[in-house]
Amino acid sequence: MLVLFALAIVLMLGFRLNDGSLLGSGFTLSNLASAISDPLYAAVLLRSLAIAGVVTLATVVTAYPVAYYLAFHAGARRGLLLFLVTLPFWTSYLLRVFAWKIVLAFNGVLNSVLLGTGILSQPSLAFLNTPAAVVVTLAHAYAAFAILPIYVALETIPRSLLEAASDLGAHPFARFRRVVLPLSMPGVLSAALVVFVPTVGDYVTPALVGGPSSTMIGSIIQAQFGKANDWPFGAAVSTLVMLVIAAVILLVAMASRRFGRRS
Template sequence: MSTIVAARPLPENRVSPVFRFAMLLPGGLVTFFLILFALGLVVFLAFRGNDGSLLGVGLTAENFLTVATDPLYWTVTLRSLVIAGLVTLATVVTAYPVAYYLAFHAGRRRNLLLFLVTLPFWTSYLLRVFAWKIVLAYNGVLNSAFIETGLWSQPTLAFLNTPAAVVVTLAHAYAPFAILPIYVALDTIPKSLLEAASDLGARPFTSFRRVVLPNSMPGVLAAALVVFVPTVGDYVTPAMVGGPASTMIGTLIQSQFGKANDWPFGAALSVCVMLVILCVVLVTRGADRRFGSRR
């Protein structure tokens, strides 16, 4: 006669408060000193005057008043937002078909293609920007190719030192940052939804419009945010492939901390840029919730 032994309940996995504190301590210290402390120092520095001392007693809002009243900074900030918006649009539009192919049609080649997508991370960002400078230069690859094909007889300066050059270079540099979030969002869509749409008579384009695109919007918004935020403050690319008409707010901030040696005003510009980016993040978050409620 078999004996039935009742299963004893497993003890709860209780973690001691000391162990939790020890696990959270390294990340907490890094977050505090490298992010919160540095951010607080920048905000404090923005309210200081350029008197040569960083930790003085007097505080002033003169730096923010200068930013708010000088048309130069409004113009450069607007230009930075427009360029960053164009870069984001170009990057997302070109990255979506790549991510779609990886998610639904790559098959066994998916791992290889994902490796190729991340391959640009193996090279320096400056090297990639400098490569585009060689391509777009007066005697560069693009001008040489057009001359060899007979499209025109002499090189042109229309490629380099233009806002279009900045947009193309940044879009190429940040393409992997857009492809990967969109791919993750597309890959998590249940294939049963597409099969159900097909069984109900939906054509491929209708299935894409009604099923794939709405469910991939969180990845699209995440990709747009990941691309937009760093491109607003970028100063390396405008300095290397852009001209005076491509000056962005990051270039002005870098010049304040560098040549001008006016750290408080540079910090004030940085705080203003962070506030603008915060507004964009909040709008993106609201759009994400709206698409989530529709799903």
């Protein structure tokens, strides 16, 4: 962690403070000031936060029922179902994104199904190269990252608490609302954080299934370190994203501590 993570951050900060190479003498804050003041990068960052927020919400909302079933109703099939949850990770992330591109393409699976059922009279361009395509692809890609933390939180809930709630006359929904959901919130928050942080900086998925309206901040950073060859400015934009994500992590940590005190 020290060599591969902390050293990389130090090098990035060094590039951010420099107007040329890392070993140069011209240290400046102009790169960071430009990244903060330019409305283009602010708009792309806000879009990235919005897309990542929608992805996180969609992933957690769809992952919770799966995790709940695994924890309380799967029984002897739990091991097999957990294996199936992690099975997509046996393939490359790029292959999974390309699979969604085939599904959502103009002549893809979704258009073929809609044409075959008579819902559409001609193929639609509304599925691919849109923010919705990015959201769906990312939500699928990070589904297991949300299911597993929530499952662990649900699995550790003492079943005696549910029995006590039943003995006190609580119906199933009341048990879920008053016992299960509050005690599982640390897992929900962890899952949200695990999904939100990498999706903010994702640039592969927007490049493959998104369009101009779904360009994210990761694409800007990748372009600065790649085609533009402007590493100092790329490092400055990366630092700005890190500061925003650090603020989000702090808020989640405070919320998690709050739920921990309630439990």
